Amino acid sequence: MSLSTALISVDLVAFKLASNNRLQVLTHQLPETPLLQLPAGRIDSEQDQSLQDTAKRQLERFTKEPATYYEQVITIGDNHRDSRGWSLTVVYYALLQPSDEQMLSEDSRWIDIVDGKPAEPLAYDHSQLVMEALARMKNKIQYSAxxxxxxxxxxxxxxxxxxxxxxxxxxxxxxxxxxxxxxxxxxxxxxxxxxxxxxxxxxxxxxxxxxxxxxxxxxxxxxx
Amino acid sequence: MSLSTALISVDLVAFKLASNNRLQVLTHQLPETPLLQLPAGRIDSEQDQSLQDTAKRQLERFTKEPATYYEQVITIGDNHRDSRGWSLTVVYYALLQPSDEQMLSEDSRWIDIVDGKPAEPLAYDHSQLVMEALARMKNKIQYSAxxxxxxxxxxxxxxxxxxxxxxxxxxxxxxxxxxxxxxxxxxxxxxxxxxxxxxxxxxxxxxxxxxxxxxxxxxxxxxx
DNA sequence: ACAGGTTAGTGAACATAATTCACTATGTTA
DNA sequence: TAACATAGTGAATTATGTTCACTAACCTGT
CATH class of the missing domain: 1.10.10.10 (Winged helix-like DNA-binding domain superfamily/Winged helix DNA-binding domain)
Structure with missing residues (x-):
């Protein structure tokens, strides 16, 4: 079967340096679900002019702090990550400046990155996505601003x-x-x-x- | 309006060195259309295990020569590239070894890259996609195999x-x-x-x- | 006031890998 | 067999990161 469409989501890996000298990643928890997950959502054809807009909106759902940098990491598509069939995920990472004030929504939390992965398990393949984004960022940090x-x-x-x-x-x-x-x-x-x-x-x-x-x-x- | 789906296509920029000492890109022409275009198509949920599989299938539609390298360049999504609304395009580039024998389908042609862009105009934003892929490849060639x-x-x-x-x-x-x-x-x-x-x-x-x-x-x- | 502690910043020697250039090597062709 | 053309080597130079010893500037406790 040939598809003109598939389930699309834009997942955001937001990084920030915390005062405990750890790199942290933004997560949130839905009611009734056991695991934390990354901000993710669908394209809003009214509001979003680009995929980065979609990524940006995901961040804004949980914090008022703006990101200083966005970068698309990869788009993953396959038929086994979502039980409903073929799914497509566009992964972005964002960098935020450190901040003391918590302008966070109730259901969201910054989680430490320890040993190259989130200190707590994340839902779906979200830990993997964090690791992909982190790998990209670790590389780029060495030869850029x-x-x-x-x-x-x-x-x-x-x-x-x-x-x-x-x-x-x-x-x-x-x-x-x-x-x-x-x-x-x-x-x-x-x-x-x-x-x-x-x-x-x-x-x-x-x-x-x-x-x-x-x-x-x-x-x-x-x-x- | 929020979308769970959008029009998705995987576009392939296949590069090859030609005997005229030019870099070339694979294009094809549909009947009744004036302009050449890149190999592109939709995900086939039966055949494709990944997006790269989809990209690979696009190449195979036009030539039997296998690519030696595939790399995802970027995913572009917006609401103005396709008149039908929001569209999403995953762009890959592929590298092929030089070959004299033409194992090409009738409707396809290798086009020279001249001054950083295809020597002939391409349909849609395909020239732009070629330039994006080329930019990535020109960079990577300098620090990799x-x-x-x-x-x-x-x-x-x-x-x-x-x-x-x-x-x-x-x-x-x-x-x-x-x-x-x-x-x-x-x-x-x-x-x-x-x-x-x-x-x-x-x-x-x-x-x-x-x-x-x-x-x-x-x-x-x-x-x- | 001043000594000691601590981090900021400088200077110089060294290491690594790219660049430049002169020179040698090995084949083909007239 | 000499001319030539491209392949390949050796050594000096350049650019930039690394190492390390040293100086600078401020705070703190006495």
């Missing part, structure tokens, strides 16, 4: 290193991060410093007009 | 450089290609040579068991 999207407006170079530590479980040397980011035009010195119980660190913000979003090599400390 | 997939069973290092010349309009120095590929375990010396009107060149074949499919940097001569 991605780390910045997981940080607040103003951040230090150490914050960038911290992103690597959390996401990759290891980080390039500060010297390497410094060289790369300072030599690029990705950062703008805010003129401000972050003060702690030590020498204050320079605070930077992202340069929206940068043309160095991609680098042409990976850090050596992080490759396979 | 991809060039090999566009070459015949046995090939020389110069052939690899030639792939770069054709696909990117410029190529890394032979010394760089040599160092990279010889130091990896991607190539197996067949022991044979290709003879011309000059010093014979060593013929290699791909090592299927290589674990160096990806490199950790781009060639400098080819970057932006």
């Amino acid at each position: 991605l780390p910045i999207y997981l940080l607040p407006e103003a951040f230090t170079l150490s914050d960038i290193q911290n992103v690597f530590s959390i996401v990759l479980d290891k980080a390039p040397p500060m010297r390497s991060i410094r060289n790369r980011f300072i030599n690029s035009d990705l950062l703008i010195n805010t003129g401000q410093k972050r003060h702690g119980s030590n020498r204050p660190a320079t605070l930077y913000r992202a340069n929206a007009n940068s043309n160095n979003w991609l680098f042409d090599r990976l850090y050596l400390t992080t490759r396979a | 991809l060039p090999i997939y566009l070459l015949p069973e046995a090939f020389t290092l110069s052939d690899i450089q030639n792939v770069f010349s054709i696909v990117l309009d410029k190529a890394p120095p032979m010394r760089s290609i040599r160092n990279r590929f010889i130091n990896s375990d991607l190539l197996i010396n067949t022991g044979q040579k290709r003879h011309g009107s000059n010093r014979p060149a060593t013929l290699y074949r791909a090592n299927a068991n290589s674990n160096n499919w990806l490199f950790d940097r781009l060639y400098l001569t080819t970057r932006a």
Whole structure:
């Protein structure tokens, strides 16, 4: 049988750095269901101009915090993931800036990523989807400006290193991060410093007009 | 209105190196239609276990030559590409080895890529899809074993450089290609040579068991 | 005021891989 | 057998990440 249609859903893997120094993924729980699941939903032909709009709407169902970055990961289609037959799932991931305030809906929760997967089991194949999105993100973070999207407006170079530590479980040397980011035009010195119980660190913000979003090599400390 | 379904098609951008030293893309023409178009079709829930199966079937409709490589590029969904409303298109590209014999169906043709786009106009947004696939392929060729997939069973290092010349309009120095590929375990010396009107060149074949499919940097001569 | 602690940041030597270029090697062809 | 053309090597240079020792700046406790 040839199909002109199939069940379509757009699933969103939203990542955020939490104050416990963990990467977290947004989940929610439906009433009467035992397992947490990813935000997912169908295309709304009225509201959505694109698939990314659909992904964005899924995020907005559970939090008011906007994502700083969206990327389509993969589209999975097969006939065994949904008992009703052929199903098609477009997977996006999104990056959010850290936030203390919980602008979350009641039924949703940020779950830690531990050892490369969600710390709690997810419904359907959602753990697998998280892992796919995470793999993509872990790769891209090594040769792009991605780390910045997981940080607040103003951040230090150490914050960038911290992103690597959390996401990759290891980080390039500060010297390497410094060289790369300072030599690029990705950062703008805010003129401000972050003060702690030590020498204050320079605070930077992202340069929206940068043309160095991609680098042409990976850090050596992080490759396979 | 919320949709559980939409029109879905899988579109295939099949690339091949032609004897005129051009990259070509497979197209076909339906009767009564003025423009060429890409192989595309719907999921067949009986035959297709995955979306790649669907892509593969599209290729097989027009040629018996198998592809050596498939990669999903992007899924595009919106409400203006098809007059019937929301449509969803999963785009794949495939790489084929060069071939003299034409095992093509009557209605299909390989079209040159000139200046980064098909030399002839294509129907719908298919030129755009070719360009998206080409962009992805041009990037990946610079840090992976991809060039090999566009070459015949046995090939020389110069052939690899030639792939770069054709696909990117410029190529890394032979010394760089040599160092990279010889130091990896991607190539197996067949022991044979290709003879011309000059010093014979060593013929290699791909090592299927290589674990160096990806490199950790781009060639400098080819970057932006 | 000032010493000690802690993190931020710099300078210089080293490592790795691409690039450049001069040079050698090995075949075909006139 | 010399001319040629392309294959392939060796060594210096360049670019960028890594390592490590050292300096800088601020806070804290006395």
